[in-house]
Amino acid sequence: MTDQSPIRSGGRAARRAARAKPLADHLRPIRPGMEGGQYTPLTQAGMEAIHRAALTALEEIGLADAPASGVAYLTKAGAILGDDGRLRFPPALVEDALARANRSVTLCARDPAHDLELSGTRVHYGTAGAAVHLVDVEDNSYRECTLQDLHDAARITDTLDNIHFLQRPMVCRDITDNREMDLNTVYGCCSGTMKHVGTSFTDPAYIKDALEMLHIIAGGEDKWRERPFMSNSNCFVVPPMKFATESCLVMEEAIKGGMPVLLLSAGMAGATAPSTVAGAIVQAVAECLAGLVYVDAVQPGHPVIFGTWPFGLDLRSGAMTGGSGEQALLTSGCAQMHHFYGLPGGAAGGIADAKMPDMQAGWEQMCSNVMAGLSGCNMIYEAAGMHASLLGFCHESLILGDDLIGQAQRCVRGIEVNDETLALDQIREVCLGGPGHYLGTEQTLSRMETDHVYPSLANRSSPKEWDELGKPDLIRNATARKEEILSQRSRARFDPIIDKEIRARFNIHLPA
Template identity: 90%
Template sequence: MTDQTPLRSGGRAARRAARAKALPDHMRPIRPGMEGGTYKPLTEAGVEAIHRAALTALEEIGLADAPETGVAYLTEAGAVQGDDGRIRFPSALVEDALARANRAVTLFARDPAHDLELSGTRVHYGTAGAAVHLVDVEDNSYRECGVQDLHDAARITDTLDNIHFLQRPMVCRDIPDNREMDLNSIYACCAGTMKHVGVSFTDPDFVANGLELLHMIAGGEDKWRERPFVSNSNCFVVPPMKFATESCRVMEECIKGGMPVLLLSAGMAGATAPSTVAGAIVQAVAECLAGLVYVDAVKPGHPTIFGTWPFGLDLRSGAMTGGSGEQALLTAGCAQMHHFYGLPGGAAGGIADAKMPDMQAGWEQMCSNVMAGLAGLNMVYEAAGMHASLLGFCHESLILGDDLIGQALRCVRGIEVNDETLALDQMREVCLGGPGHYLGTEQTLSRMETDHVYPRLGNRSSPKEWDELGKPELVRNATAKKEEILAQRSRARFDAETDRAIRARFNIHLPA
């Protein structure tokens, strides 16, 4: 035994050194774009019924308040404007648009390693929202958020393996001019992360400046159009069943500028959408199908994400319930409808109604994130950092969300069954004259990194070890991690010449 100890110790040291190295992407236990789709809350008959109801709603009810440009596009395509001004959509028109729609969309990133392939049941998690407050965990308070907070969120996102994209999660409340706010949001996000970015525009007249800024970042309009690394999150409807006139015009300008579009329908079940889960999904599907016809009329084949985002509502108080089981069902049901149509789609998951990153936040965020992933939702928006039903964003919660989504992704990966994983050979070796346990066996050690996901901040030590470590606290550790990240220079920073040119052209509020 004494003679073998150095060898065993050396073997362990070698294995530890191997485990410390980053695994190749194809061997990682979790990664962007893993396929879900095993969870289906709707029956096949239910899916068909929702589809038929959506077509009926479009044909008989239609949508109001289309802009003049939208009326022209849609009626030329075959939609009908009634005497009441509403645009109605014959079922054949919708089916034709569906037949022409993209079955796959690539959302590019400035770093190609972070490109997102949206198709089938491939799952990606990221941020989104328009929070007006930043959550301060030091004193359990809320304050208005600003452009520096948005930039910091982007910088943090860039370092987190399980946050795959950054859609602007908060509003720059310290910039009163809307044009400057839109442009600074683009700057703050793109200067903070090399991952794909999603932004919004408050006015169609601001899109041209936004595209000019993106051309400068990309190194020219041709390079931007080749790899558009920013998409437009577009609330093109005001539920129930009305177009958002100005947002539609924004959408038209973004399409012309080569920017991918997220068609976002965000009805509130019981307020601006039917109170039933099925009814809310019907309306969201109908509205997004109308948006799909609209995009097809402007530019067939334009990269589009089918963004059914119905939200839950507490009917006792009228408060939003983003962290509820009903919300998880809404999101998973929408994912199933995306697969029925074969369209790249996104919806909301991971929202916490809890005001702080506490136990309530944990169960709320995990519930919808897991169900969205298992349902095979291509883009799980608002998956980390969102509190108070989208009113607050928390940097610490974003970091903790990386751990949480890691566990959700392990659920998405599921259970592989083959000769190796059935482990009969291991059972024979261990049980028939072996040590009687699987600890330290070659098979166990060889798969401990490829099969298992280990939290970076979550604590799995015993009470005794936890005490000896100084009783580490989860949120406090997240704060320390945040400070560590923000102390480093962002890899996404623009080169000095580009940054000077941008600042000479636009009023950038972040310090140079």
């Protein structure tokens, strides 16, 4: 046995070295775009009932407050403008738009390795929101967000395997001019990550300037239109059942500029949407169907994400409950409706009502992230970093969310059953004349990286080991990881010539 120990040690060292190397994408235990859809809280009859109710709402109630251009587009397509100023949608008009809608949308990234294919039940997790405060874990406080905070969030996102896209998660409160805020948001996000970016715009007049900047980054308008790496997150409705006039005009300009659009309906169940889960889904579906008809009327075939995004509400206090079981059901039910229509869709998951990254935040974020993933939601927005019911964003929580979403994705992947995974040969070998355990067997070692997800920061050591390691603290480790990431130059930074061109044209608030 003594003679064999160096060989065994060398074998272990070789295996450790092999495990340290990144796995090929097809061997990774989790990856973007895995198929969900195992969880189905709605029956087929339930989905059909929601669809019929949404069609009835569109035909009989309709939507108010469309801009003049929207009225022109929609009435030409077949919508009916009533004397009360509301646009009503005949079922045939809606069904025709559904028939023409894309069943698959690719959200491009500046790095094609991060392109997202939205179809079927393929699942992706990312950020989103419009937090006005940054969570400071050092002194348990909140302060206003800045452009630097947003840029740092983009840089952190770029390094995290399980955060698949960056939807602008916070508002730059240090820039008071709305045009400069929108343009600096584009700059701050795109110079921080090579992944797909989503953002909103406050005025349609700003789209032209934003597109000019995006054309410079892409290397020309033709290259931008070939691979648009930014999408417009568009709250085109003000629930219940009203168009958001200014946002609709933004949407029209984004469509003309070749920018994919997230049609976002964000009613509050019990306030601006019905209090029942089914009723809130009906209204969100009706509003997004109206948006789908709108986009189809402007430009048939334009890439659209069906963003049914209803939120939960604590009916005792009126507080938003983004971390509740009801929110998880709302998101999962919406995902099923996306599949019912065969449309690429997105909804909210991973929101914490907790003010800090604590135990409450953990259970709230995991509940909806797992259920949204299991339901096969294509785009799970607000999946990491969001606190205080979307009022606060936390860099440390974003980093911890990478671990949390890794475990959620492992649930999405499910259980593979085949001759190898049934492991009957292993059981026979171990039990009949073998060591009586599976530790260190060839099969265990060969599959430990492909079957299991290992957290980067979560601690799995024994109490004794934990004590010997100095009692590592999760939040402090996340802060250390944040500082490590931000100490390095962003791989998404622009070429100096491109950066100089952008700064000559626009007032960029980030230092060069």
